[in-house]
Amino acid sequence: MAKGMKFACLVLACMIVVGPITANAALLSCEAVHNYLAPCIVYVIxxxxxxxxxxxxxxxxxxTAHSTADRQQICGCIQQNARRxxxxxxxxxxxxxxxxxxVKIPYKISYSLNCKTVR
Known part of the structure; x- marks a missing residue:
């Protein structure tokens, strides 16, 4: 169940990595991404x-994802845990x-999202 929860968080984070672009990157940690999305885990599973x-x-x-770097970092956290x-x-x-x-996002949610294409 714990592995499933991590994977669920990763997929959900992937869904929301696109936001308004600003000059400053906050670069969120994977732990922060998990904390934002933890309430969604049971629903997704x-x-x-x-x-x-x-x-x-x-x-x-x-x-919170203000820049391309933020969104790519979130996506990377998702992929890192998804492999496990x-x-x-x-x-x-x-x-x-x-x-x-x-929340409107301009791409289809899938397991194969390429983080380098996230803007």
């Missing part, structure tokens, strides 16, 4: 009602979280 904390975390992470964890989450549920939370 098991379904049910999406926790309010999930949308709050998604919106907060989205607004199997596919125990529901990719359809994960892909639907941004829309359900009112």
């Amino acid at each position: 098991q379904g049910g009602v999406m926790p309010r904390g999930c949308c709050n975390g998604v919106r907060n992470l989205y607004s 964890v199997g596919s125990v989450l529901n990719p359809g549920r994960a892909a639907g979280i941004p829309k359900a939370c009112g």
